[in-house]
Amino acid sequence: YEALLSTPADTRPGKNFSSLAAHMNLTSLIGWLIFGEAKDIPYYRLAAILHDVGKIIKPEAHLDGASLFFNEVIQKVKEEGVKGNIIDYLGVVKDRVEKHHSLDFKPDHIAAENERFPNEKIEEVFSKNEECSPFSEMLNQKSTADSINIENKWIKKLGEEEYRKRYSKCSALAYDHIKQNKGEKKIENNKVNGYIYYINFPGVQSFIEYFSNLKDISTASFMVDFIVSTLPFVHFDNLLQKTRLPLEALLAVSGGHSILVGRSDVEPEKFIDDLKNDSLLRDLDIELPITYKPFFANENLASYDVISDLMRESQFNSLKFKGSKILSLGLHRICDNCKERPAVDKVGEEYLCSRCKTIKDFANKRGFSARVKPKYIICNKEVDIGYNGIDPMVFISGGNSDDDPRYVSIIKFDANDASMYFANTLTWSEYVDKSFYTDYWIKKSLRETAKEYYNKNQEMVKRLIAGIQFLGGDEGLLISPALISINFMIDMIKKVYRNTGVTFKVGIVTVKPDHPVQFAVSTAEKIMDEAKIEKDEVNIDRNSIGILVSPSFVSPSAIRSFQRFGDFTILSYKNTISEVEDILNDVKVDISGKDENFKDFVREMESIVQFLYMHKNINETIIYLIRERVRHKEYSQLIDKILKSYKIDEKKINILDIYFILKNIDSGFSKVRE
Numbered sequence: 001y002e003a004l005l006s007t008p009a010d011t012r013p014g015k016n017f018s019s020l021a022a023h024m025n026l027t028s029l030i031g032w033l034i035f036g037e038a039k040d041i042p043y044y045r046l047a048a049i050l051h052d053v054g055k056i057i058k059p060e061a062h063l064d065g066a067s068l069f070f071n072e073v074i075q076k077v078k079e080e081g082v083k084g085n086i087i088d089y090l091g092v093v094k095d096r097v098e099k100h101h102s103l104d105f106k107p108d109h110i111a112a113e114n115e116r117f118p119n120e121k122i123e124e125v126f127s128k129n130e131e132c133s134p135f136s137e138m139l140n141q142k143s144t145a146d147s148i149n150i151e152n153k154w155i156k157k158l159g160e161e162e163y164r165k166r167y168s169k170c171s172a173l174a175y176d177h178i179k180q181n182k183g184e185k186k187i188e189n190n191k192v193n194g195y196i197y198y199i200n201f202p203g204v205q206s207f208i209e210y211f212s213n214l215k216d217i218s219t220a221s222f223m224v225d226f227i228v229s230t231l232p233f234v235h236f237d238n239l240l241q242k243t244r245l246p247l248e249a250l251l252a253v254s255g256g257h258s259i260l261v262g263r264s265d266v267e268p269e270k271f272i273d274d275l276k277n278d279s280l281l282r283d284l285d286i287e288l289p290i291t292y293k294p295f296f297a298n299e300n301l302a303s304y305d306v307i308s309d310l311m312r313e314s315q316f317n318s319l320k321f322k323g324s325k326i327l328s329l330g331l332h333r334i335c336d337n338c339k340e341r342p343a344v345d346k347v348g349e350e351y352l353c354s355r356c357k358t359i360k361d362f363a364n365k366r367g368f369s370a371r372v373k374p375k376y377i378i379c380n381k382e383v384d385i386g387y388n389g390i391d392p393m394v395f396i397s398g399g400n401s402d403d404d405p406r407y408v409s410i411i412k413f414d415a416n417d418a419s420m421y422f423a424n425t426l427t428w429s430e431y432v433d434k435s436f437y438t439d440y441w442i443k444k445s446l447r448e449t450a451k452e453y454y455n456k457n458q459e460m461v462k463r464l465i466a467g468i469q470f471l472g473g474d475e476g477l478l479i480s481p482a483l484i485s486i487n488f489m490i491d492m493i494k495k496v497y498r499n500t501g502v503t504f505k506v507g508i509v510t511v512k513p514d515h516p517v518q519f520a521v522s523t524a525e526k527i528m529d530e531a532k533i534e535k536d537e538v539n540i541d542r543n544s545i546g547i548l549v550s551p552s553f554v555s556p557s558a559i560r561s562f563q564r565f566g567d568f569t570i571l572s573y574k575n576t577i578s579e580v581e582d583i584l585n586d587v588k589v590d591i592s593g594k595d596e597n598f599k600d601f602v603r604e605m606e607s608i609v610q611f612l613y614m615h616k617n618i619n620e621t622i623i624y625l626i627r628e629r630v631r632h633k634e635y636s637q638l639i640d641k642i643l644k645s646y647k648i649d650e651k652k653i654n655i656l657d658i659y660f661i662l663k664n665i666d667s668g669f670s671k672v673r674e
Contacts, residue, residue: 003056005437009429010116017175018115018429020056021436024049026114026429029248029261030107033194033296036243036263043089045246047096048107054097060145063098070094106299114301115429117178125170125177132170134163179426187297195268196251196295196302197260198310199288201228204256205525207286209518210338214392214479215367216359217517221470221477223362227286228258235275239266251428252435254473255418257314259307261295268292283358285341289317304428368392372466378454385462393513396467398460398481398668405513407549407667408467409485412524413493413506415474416532416542421502438474438500445495446471449488457592460484474502477521482510483668484591486547486661487584490577493543503542505532507573510549510664512672519555523548526556530573545580546573547660549667562656568618571656579641583661586637591665602666604628604635605659608642612655621655622646 004021028048035041054065074090100108119139126132126139134154138147155163201207201224208220229250237245240263251259262271272290275281281288291313293306333343333351337360341353347360372387372395387395390402397408415421415438425431446468454461460481467479480488485508493504507528511520531546548559548571563571587601608628612621622643629639638658645654 022429022432051100192297194296201256219363407482411478449492543577569652
């Protein structure tokens with residue numbers, strides 16, 4: 001998959017801004033929209049999804065490369081002794097792939113026309129910049145082999161590093177020019193082959209925070225994803241008569257919304273009504289705003305700009321007043337769980353409303369237990385999470401019994417300016433790339449970081465895995481042992497950034513395991529928003545972490561009370577990842593569980609914070625810091641960071657930011673004190 005992602009559909013700069021993976025995905029989707037009812041659609045789909053696979057093997061002669069690929073696959077199937085007609089099936093697919101340049105392989109031509117841009121548009125940019133002359137020469141070649149020969153000539157002349165710089169620069173220039181001069185492409189509504197649907201879950205965060213325990217919150221997080229992705233997919237598939245809905249029809253799933261493409265032989269309003277009448281949505285009292293537009297008509301794809309229209313319409317529909325729903329007149333029993341909706345059933349000793357009962361029913365089947373029961377493969381070893389039946393939050397915190405609770409970190413992270421990231425898109429293939437690319441690298445980065453940390457502290461990694469609540473699109477919600485939460489997120493986000501260029505904001509709130517989890521989740525989200533570093537020329541590093549540690553109750557409305565000390569700000573929440581990393585390097589944190597030297601740094605920070613609150617004077621605290629720096633050389637680097645954060649004109653000093661970074665880790669070393 002990474003090979004397909006890193007291989008461009010067209011290697012000429014400016015001609016294409018999407019990957020081979022996205023191009024082949026789009027080609028297969030178009031094939032299904034055109035020929036979905038054909039008996040040989042399975043052959044056609046597989047041929048479409050693999051038609052350019054030869055570009056990975058032999059980009060200069062990709063048809064030959066495809067033949068080599070299929071020959072090797074067929075040979076391996078024979079060697080494995082696979083029964084059935086699979087070899088004949090692969091033979092038919094291979095034949096179609098080898099002939100995909102013929103005129104009757106329409107989906108490839110339609111996808112390519114949508115993805116590629118006219119030479120004259122690109123030449124307008126390249127002709128004005130001498131550094132782009134190699135790519136101007138490549139544009140006018142008729143074959144990939146000729147383009148590659150020219151590329152090799154210029155690499156030899158300029159050197160690979162200089163060539164790469166020019167390639168990136170000229171591609172960016174071409175992209176900006178095309179974006180500024182791109183006309184809106186309209187498609188006629190007659191002869192529509194397919195529609196695109198935007199399915200949105202309203203009030204995701206309020207729905208998740210509606211529940212008060214970890215098991216229910218975990219299930220609610222899963223339910224949001226299920227309702228916008230799997231449920232619509234199944235409903236549309238059931239409405240189709242002579243074909244099945246292919247996986248490539250689900251273009252994106254992220255942050256409580258999905259984008260689905262369906263054939264026109266299912267009427268859009270029929271699909272929407274069918275989905276809205278689903279018993280699960282009724283029981284949860286959820287109404288999904290669904291908008292749609294023509295996607296493929298008269299062998300033309302709609303412009304990517306239609307996404308903005310769908311989102312605006314969805315937001316407008318969400319704002320429409322549909323009348324107040326009377327939940328209860330007080331004439332009957334109220335739900336014991338939410339204390340809001342009328343109870344409809346008794347489960348054990350509890351009277352529950354339909355929403356709470358539905359979530360609890362699912363939670364008993366696939367909540368917390370669904371993550372701790374399976375075995376995981378970590379570092380090529382089969383690993384048992386080792387859940388022993390204790391309170392789930394205590395288990396995640398690192399405790400071994402209900403009498404051994406540790407502090408636990410609730411972590412919320414999200415991409416910066418995700419709407420702008422996706423808005424700055426020219427084609428459907430580029431959108432598919434961005435959607436899957438970010439999602440893929442978030443999940444892979446977590447997996448890779450877990451493998452690295454497993455060698456440092458196996459038990460804490462198992463607890464973190466048990467605490468994964470949601471991970472998808474460009475965001476996530478984790479519950480982690482406090483001991484590893486900061487270090488883990490730094491290493492994970494760095495991996496995502498290195499592979500995608502997307503920056504993230506992270507909010508961490510560390511509390512006792514018995515803290516009401518819904519308030520901790522909403523507080524983590526608020527801290528995450530506070531942690532965001534706005535884009536400007538000064539702030540190059542926009543990956544940031546905001547941290548709060550509290551032994552008592554916290555809520556979103558309370559976080560600002562920690563920030564101010566008189567007219568000074570002593571807690572900003574805006575810590576860049578590199579700044580936090582520098583602090584952790586100064587204090588030499590060992591997350592394996594040894595805290596010998598680290599405790600001394602924590603005590604020093606505690607004395608500084610104590611001095612501030614006792615003397616209630618910033619200037620006296622600055623003098624105290626300078627004196628401590630002279631008296632204790634071992635703390636000088638840490639104290640320097642506090643002093644450097646002192647901005648008299650802005651009236652700020654990051655004392656609590658640094659204190660909470662150390663306190664967060666320190667709280668994970670030992671049992672919670674009463």
